[in-house]
Amino acid sequence: MRKPSIGITAEGFHSISLLAFVSLIFAIYGCWPVSLLFLLLTAFAMHFFRDPERVTPTAPGLAVSPADGKIIRISNLPDPISGEVRQCISIFMNVFSVHVNRMPVAGKISAIVYKPGRFLNASLNKASEDNERCCYAVTDPDGETWQMVQISGLIARRIVCRVDEGDELGRGERFGMIKFGSRVDLYLPAGYTPGVMVGDIVMAGQTVVARKDS
Numbered sequence: 001m002r003k004p005s006i007g008i009t010a011e012g013f014h015s016i017s018l019l020a021f022v023s024l025i026f027a028i029y030g031c032w033p034v035s036l037l038f039l040l041l042t043a044f045a046m047h048f049f050r051d052p053e054r055v056t057p058t059a060p061g062l063a064v065s066p067a068d069g070k071i072i073r074i075s076n077l078p079d080p081i082s083g084e085v086r087q088c089i090s091i092f093m094n095v096f097s098v099h100v101n102r103m104p105v106a107g108k109i110s111a112i113v114y115k116p117g118r119f120l121n122a123s124l125n126k127a128s129e130d131n132e133r134c135c136y137a138v139t140d141p142d143g144e145t146w147q148m149v150q151i152s153g154l155i156a157r158r159i160v161c162r163v164d165e166g167d168e169l170g171r172g173e174r175f176g177m178i179k180f181g182s183r184v185d186l187y188l189p190a191g192y193t194p195g196v197m198v199g200d201i202v203m204a205g206q207t208v209v210a211r212k213d214s
Contacts, residue, residue, distance in 0.1 A: 007050070007051045007052070007053075008046065008049050008050060008051060009049050009050075009051040009099075009100050009177060011049065011160055011177060011179070012045060012046070012048070012049025015045050015049070016042060016045045016046055016049065019038055019041045019042040019045055020038075020039075020042045022038045023035050023036075023038035023039045023041075023042055026038060047096070048095065048096075048099065049099075050098060051098070051100050051174075052098060054102070054172060054203065054204065054205040054206040055206055056102075056171055056172030056205050056206060057171075057206075057208060058171075060212075061211060061212035062105075062171075062208050062210070062211055062212070063104040063105050063146070063171075063186070063188070063192065063208070063209055063210040063211075064102070064104050064105075064171060064172060064204070064205055064206060064207060064208055064209060065091060065102075065104065065186075065196075065202040065203060065204050065205070065206070065207045065208075065209045066091070066101050066102055066103065066104045066148050066175075066184050066186055066204060067091045067093055067097075067099075067101050067102075067183075067184035067202070067204050068091075068093060068097040068098040068099070068202065068203050068204045069091045069092050069093040069094070069097050069183075069184075069201070069202065070091065070092050070094075070199065070200070070201055070202075071089060071090070071091060071196050071197065071198050071199060071200045071201075071202060071209075072090050072091070072092045072183075072198065073088070073089075073090040073198065074087065074088070074089050074090070074194050074196070074197070074198055075087075075088055076088070077187070079147045079187040080113070080115070080133070080135045080147070080149055081111060081113055081135055081137055081147060086147070086187040086188055086189070086190075087187070087188045087192070087193075087194060088185050088186065088187050088188075089185070089186045089188070089194055089196065089209055089210070090183060090184075090185050090186075091183060091184050091185075091186070091202060092182075092183050093178065093182055093183060093184070098203075098204065099177045099178055099179065100174050100176075100177045100204065101148075101150065101174065101175055101176045101177055101178070101184060101204060102172050102173060102174055102175065102204040102205035103138070103169045103170065103171055103172060103173045103174075103175055103205075104138075104146060104148065104171070104186055104209070104210075105138065105140045105146060105171050106140060106141060106168075106169065106170045106171045107138040107139050107140040107141065107146065107168070107169070108138065108139050108166065108167070108168045109136060109137070109138060109163050109164065109165055109166065109167045109168075109169070109175075110137045110138065110139045110145070110165065111135075111136070111137035111165060112134065112135070112136055112137075112161065112163070112164070112165055113134070113135040113137075114133075114134050114135075114159075114161075115132070115133050115134075115135065116132055131151050131152050132151075132152040132159065133149050133150060133151045133152065133159070134149070134150045134159045134161055134176070135147060135148070135149045136148045136149070136150075136163075136175070140189075144189040144191070144192075145189055146186070146187065146188065146189060147185075147186070147187035148175075148184060148185070148186055148187075149184065149185040149186075149187075150176060150178050150182070150183075150184055151178075151182055151183040151184065151185065152178065152182050158178070158179040159176070159178050159179075159182075160176045160177045160178065160179065161175070161176045162174060162175055162176045162177075163175045163176070171205075172205035172206070173205075186209065186210075188210050191212060191213050192210045192211065192212055192213065193210060193211055193212075193213055194209065194210050195208050195209055195210055195211050196208075196209045
């Protein structure tokens with residue numbers, strides 16, 4: 001049996017190394033209070049950029065959460081690419097959440113649309129339209145189209161996209177991250193029903209958030 005492991009996402013190596021180096025420099029010069037402060041910041045960065053392995057369900061007709069966090073909204077909204085009204089599940093990530101984002105279903109990245117914007121509190125409804133965001137259209141093996149939207153927030157200032165149009169990924173595979181807290185919206189195709197409720201805590205790549213209607 002393979003033991004569970006928690007790695008560090010590649011986007012975190014620079015920040016962690018820099019903070020650890022500064023802590024070491026202050027320690028060499030005997031500035032222990034400042035060195036301790038940067039050591040604590042290094043520990044926080046390692047916690048923030050953690051990338052644990054996840055057990056992704058393999059049963060057909062399921063969609064898993066694209067992000068860690070709390071379900072803050074489930075409603076019918078026009079999606080940001082086609083404008084079609086769909087059921088949207090919004091997941092809010094705080095600074096203590098795992099920030100690596102994962103594919104809700106297996107499929108092909110059919111479109112990526114980046115939209116510049118503001119940096120409002122990501123938990124606000126208008127953040128879906130006003131904030132900086134990156135939108136992904138995914139076509140699953142059944143030909144259904146899903147959309148995922150990474151939305152920046154008050155603290156988040158960098159949306160990381162790891163994929164290109166045309167890439168094919170499996171359910172639960174990593175496609176990007178958002179640095180320092182924000183939100184991911186998942187727009188469901190017709191024929192799928194949310195499997196979560198507002199207030200539920202979910203884990204990216206593992207928690208089932210939608211099921212295909214029987």
